Amino acid sequence: MMDLKNYGYKEREECPVDLVLGRVTELRRERYTVMTERGEVSAVLKGVFYHKAETREDFPCVGDFVLLQYNEEENSLIVKVLPRSSKFSRADYSGHAVGYVKTLLEQVVASNFDYVFILSSLNWDFNITRILRYLTQARQSGGQPVVILTKTDLVEDYILPLTEVTQSIPDVRVHAICSHTGQGLNELGAYLMPGKTVVFLGMSGVGKSSLLNALMEKDVMKVQSIREGDSRGRHTTTHRQLFMLPSGAMVIDTSGMRELGLFDAEEGIRVSFADVEELFAQCRFSDYCHQTEPGCAVLTALTDGSLLRERWEHYLAQQHENKFVYDKTSYLIDKRARNKTKAIWSKQTRKKGGWKN
Numbered sequence: 001m002m003d004l005k006n007y008g009y010k011e012r013e014e015c016p017v018d019l020v021l022g023r024v025t026e027l028r029r030e031r032y033t034v035m036t037e038r039g040e041v042s043a044v045l046k047g048v049f050y051h052k053a054e055t056r057e058d059f060p061c062v063g064d065f066v067l068l069q070y071n072e073e074e075n076s077l078i079v080k081v082l083p084r085s086s087k088f089s090r091a092d093y094s095g096h097a098v099g100y101v102k103t104l105l106e107q108v109v110a111s112n113f114d115y116v117f118i119l120s121s122l123n124w125d126f127n128i129t130r131i132l133r134y135l136t137q138a139r140q141s142g143g144q145p146v147v148i149l150t151k152t153d154l155v156e157d158y159i160l161p162l163t164e165v166t167q168s169i170p171d172v173r174v175h176a177i178c179s180h181t182g183q184g185l186n187e188l189g190a191y192l193m194p195g196k197t198v199v200f201l202g203m204s205g206v207g208k209s210s211l212l213n214a215l216m217e218k219d220v221m222k223v224q225s226i227r228e229g230d231s232r233g234r235h236t237t238t239h240r241q242l243f244m245l246p247s248g249a250m251v252i253d254t255s256g257m258r259e260l261g262l263f264d265a266e267e268g269i270r271v272s273f274a275d276v277e278e279l280f281a282q283c284r285f286s287d288y289c290h291q292t293e294p295g296c297a298v299l300t301a302l303t304d305g306s307l308l309r310e311r312w313e314h315y316l317a318q319q320h321e322n323k324f325v326y327d328k329t330s331y332l333i334d335k336r337a338r339n340k341t342k343a344i345w346s347k348q349t350r351k352k353g354g355w356k357n
């Protein structure tokens with residue numbers, strides 16, 4: 001019998017006698033691999049998911065704890081997703097017909113993780129703004145963020161950027177590593193304890209697969225060959241998977257999280273920029289009119305240097321991006337409601353025998 005505590009399960013509710021508990025470790029199209037107390041099984045969703053799920057959020061994703069009808073002979077059937085302790089969602093508008101608008105809003109791509117490793121490479125595309133952007137998402141997710149600066153071997157002095165990042169986010173642990181030489185990897189041991197789950201976030205080419213391979217002590221992921229000239233990797237991962245490390249910790253690698261669009265990150269922004277939003281309380285102007293009105297708390301803070309202009313601009317940029325996602329989401333909800341009303345209306349009109357009557 002496999003003890004699911006090794007897979008991070010913390011008893012939350014009694015499992016009904018006719019069902020088996022498991023954790024989703026892989027998702028390929030509509031087929032799930034689930035680790036259960038009876039071993040690994042292949043599973044599909046029970047029909048009820050397709051009829052009842054209101055949004056894509058209700059569908060299982062890698063990392064979910066699920067209840068299933070165990071079947072020795074063929075596919076087991078997933079019947080329920082247990083409540084998630086953390087999750088990453090992405091705003092997903094990818095080419096669906098209007099009828100599927102309800103599936104566009106939120107797609108959960110990983111769940112029940114303890115830590116979010118935000119990877120950023122130290123070589124030429126090192127960018128603190130991007131780290132802050134990922135940090136907002138990590139805080140939103142329910143996982144604890146940890147910043148990992150990769151490829152120490154490619155810079156002369158990594159202490160300088162390490163100090164810069166550490167100072168700009170004093171409440172988050174920051175580590176500098178090299179997956180090729182192994183430098184700094186031992187520092188990650190504190191997070192990679194048995195039963196803990198980690199998610200990697202970061203741009204393509206920052207070294208997520210290389211870090212995973214180094215931690216797995218074998219090549220489980222294809223490492224990118226950097227394209228000549230622009231120093232960027234190519235996307236090759238096509239499915240989502242949870243890997244069990246030799247340490248007993250797990251890593252969820254997902255293709256969908258590479259360049260995650262912000263999804264309703266209001267709360268994450270609020271925590272990341274608490275110092276900025278605090279100024280609003282002292283200000284008699286509304287959020288978006290700052291900087292021009294004399295007596296505005298933001299303007300005063302910018303002038304006396306207690307609020308750095310760069311930080312203010314980061315804040316505005318993230319608000320702007322979140323508003324864009326929010327507006328687009330609201331638009332889709334409105335559109336769905338409008339279409340529904342139109343459909344009811346034409347059905348009623350048809351019933352009455354059409355317009356002419």
Ligand SMILES: Nc1nc2c(ncn2[C@@H]2O[C@H](COP(=O)(O)OP(=O)(O)OP(=O)(O)O)[C@@H](O)[C@H]2O)c(=O)[nH]1
Pocket residue numbers: 150151152153154177178179180181202203204205206207208209210211222223224225226233234235236237258
């Ligand atoms: N010099 C050096 N190169 C590294 C290191 N880590 C990764 N690389 C290289 O960076 C490139 C991209 O690494 P990957 O691990 O594939 O990056 P990724 O983040 O998984 O990329 P995607 O799969 O596109 O998301 C590869 O050529 C790696 O060999 C490192 O610590 N030092």
